[in-house]
Amino acid sequence: MEVWEIEMSTAHTSAQSAKLILDGQEYDLPMTVGSEGEVGIDIGKLRALTGAVTLDPGYGNTGSCRSTITFIDGEKGILRYRGYPIEEVAEKLQFLEVAYLLLYGKLPTKAEYETFVASVNQHTLVNEEMKNFYVGYPRRGHPMAILASLVASLATFHPSPNEEEVELNIIRLIAKLPTIAAFSYKMSVGQPFVYPRNDLAYCENFLHMTFALPVEPYIVSPTLRKALNLLLILHADHEQNCSTSTVRMVGSSQANVFASVAAGIAALWGPLHGGANQRVIEMLEMIRDDDMDFQKYVAKAKDKNDPFRLMGFGHRVYKNFDPRAKILKGAADEVLGELGVEDPLLEIAKNLEDVALNDSYFVEKKLYPNVDFYSGIIYRAMGIPTGMFTVMFALGRLPGWMAQWKEQRETPGGRIGRPRQIYDGETQRPVPGFDAR
Numbered sequence: 001m002e003v004w005e006i007e008m009s010t011a012h013t014s015a016q017s018a019k020l021i022l023d024g025q026e027y028d029l030p031m032t033v034g035s036e037g038e039v040g041i042d043i044g045k046l047r048a049l050t051g052a053v054t055l056d057p058g059y060g061n062t063g064s065c066r067s068t069i070t071f072i073d074g075e076k077g078i079l080r081y082r083g084y085p086i087e088e089v090a091e092k093l094q095f096l097e098v099a100y101l102l103l104y105g106k107l108p109t110k111a112e113y114e115t116f117v118a119s120v121n122q123h124t125l126v127n128e129e130m131k132n133f134y135v136g137y138p139r140r141g142h143p144m145a146i147l148a149s150l151v152a153s154l155a156t157f158h159p160s161p162n163e164e165e166v167e168l169n170i171i172r173l174i175a176k177l178p179t180i181a182a183f184s185y186k187m188s189v190g191q192p193f194v195y196p197r198n199d200l201a202y203c204e205n206f207l208h209m210t211f212a213l214p215v216e217p218y219i220v221s222p223t224l225r226k227a228l229n230l231l232l233i234l235h236a237d238h239e240q241n242c243s244t245s246t247v248r249m250v251g252s253s254q255a256n257v258f259a260s261v262a263a264g265i266a267a268l269w270g271p272l273h274g275g276a277n278q279r280v281i282e283m284l285e286m287i288r289d290d291d292m293d294f295q296k297y298v299a300k301a302k303d304k305n306d307p308f309r310l311m312g313f314g315h316r317v318y319k320n321f322d323p324r325a326k327i328l329k330g331a332a333d334e335v336l337g338e339l340g341v342e343d344p345l346l347e348i349a350k351n352l353e354d355v356a357l358n359d360s361y362f363v364e365k366k367l368y369p370n371v372d373f374y375s376g377i378i379y380r381a382m383g384i385p386t387g388m389f390t391v392m393f394a395l396g397r398l399p400g401w402m403a404q405w406k407e408q409r410e411t412p413g414g415r416i417g418r419p420r421q422i423y424d425g426e427t428q429r430p431v432p433g434f435d436a437r
């Protein structure tokens with residue numbers, strides 16, 4: 001039997017290499033340390049040296065890239081964009097400032113910000129021909145399916161033949177995604193599309209396109225504007241999560257930004273990722289309609305024979321608390337209070353959180369509310385229908401996806417994403433004729 005041993009310095013910051021002993025032979029694997037002291041064993045040459053690969057389904061132990069965009073310390077509940085703590089970013093910045101920060105690595109000066117906003121505003125319209133696409137979808141079609149398709153379709157209107165066009169397409173996508181999302185909402189409720197208004201700020205413009213009707217004036221509520229700004233900022237990036245890794249994977253084949261982001265939207269849709277925000281509300285409604293029996297659902301979530309999970313609970317990286325959930329819990333009280341909305345689901349959510357946080361199953365497994373737990377309650381209070389929640393997540397995540405796509409593209413020596421596998425199937429055998437099958 002082959003014996004593996006791996007030895008590395010425990011003084012992480014001074015570690016130079018890790019020693020791997022495979023079948024009696026020693027190999028030195030270089031170590032790498034990030035700016036926050038995260039340690040990685042560089043296995044880039046592992047297969048060439050040893051003939052072996054690593055096996056890490058779900059990539060829980062795999063660093064897929066080096067990145068300077070977002071830092072998370074899941075044990076401490078820390079999230080920072082380009083070094084700035086999420087709490088401060090959420091309190092002080094506008095979403096487009098955050099988009100600029102993520103994309104270009106620095107906060108914009110006033111002049112840079114004005115230029116950025118002006119260029120976004122210049123591209124908010126979608127080509128009139130795109131309106132025809134909406135007609136082809138069933139009215140009850142899920143808006144995430146429509147969003148992914150229409151974003152991919154943008155590549156047909158805006159090919160990227162040169163670098164200038166690539167940069168412009170990033171701006172175009174930031175500008176057009178709210179329009180595409182608002183149009184899909186309007187289609188789902190049978191109302192006429194409302195065109196963007198470039199005199200409005202980003203969040204106001206989305207609310208205007210979503211809620212305005214041609215027959216009466218629509219004044220954007222400052223509470224809604226503020227809430228949306230906060231929600232978009234809190235979702236703006238989250239390092240190498242499922243959808244972002246998808247965007248990077250697709251981008252690694254040098255696919256254009258629209259195709260890469262469309263793939264990210266598809267990945268986000270799943271209920272274990274961004275689709276959880278829709279599922280949280282459906283779960284809370286189910287509990288409401290079941291005599292508010294939280295204990296029953298906590299018990300179901302703990303039962304290994306029951307596929308039910310507490311949606312909006314747990315996270316691959318956060319093992320203490322999700323700082324975004326903490327901010328949103330406070331915001332939910334504030335927004336519902338300001339809007340005068342009384343939603344029994346908020347109370348159910350708080351009760352469920354209390355019950356779960358005092359249950360040894362959740363405590364031992366370090367399962368806490370994540371960003372999706374309270375976001376849906378705020379969207380609901382804002383009048384956004386449940387089916388649109390994951391679209392809202394996508395609107396927020398867009399700058400993060402594009403910043404990661406851009407970073408990958410601009411990093412020299414990038415390679416196509418192409419993992420290996422451990423094959424467990426049949427070994428070679430001859431194809432039998434019909435009579436022998």
Ligand code: CMC
Pocket residue numbers: 058238241271272273274276301302308309310311312313314315316317365367370371372
């Ligand atoms: N309810 C009940 N048990 C859970 C839950 C939950 N929500 N989440 C994890 N567990 C259990 C799981 O059964 C496993 O138990 P055991 O060790 O006995 O097999 C253990 O906790 C570890 O779970 P895991 O599935 O191995 O953890 P993961 O890191 O692979 O998955 C997760 C993370 C977020 C997919 C998972 O916690 C989950 O399914 N949560 C519910 C869906 C959800 O809220 N997703 C949104 C994530 S935050 C937004 C985003 O960034 O996408």
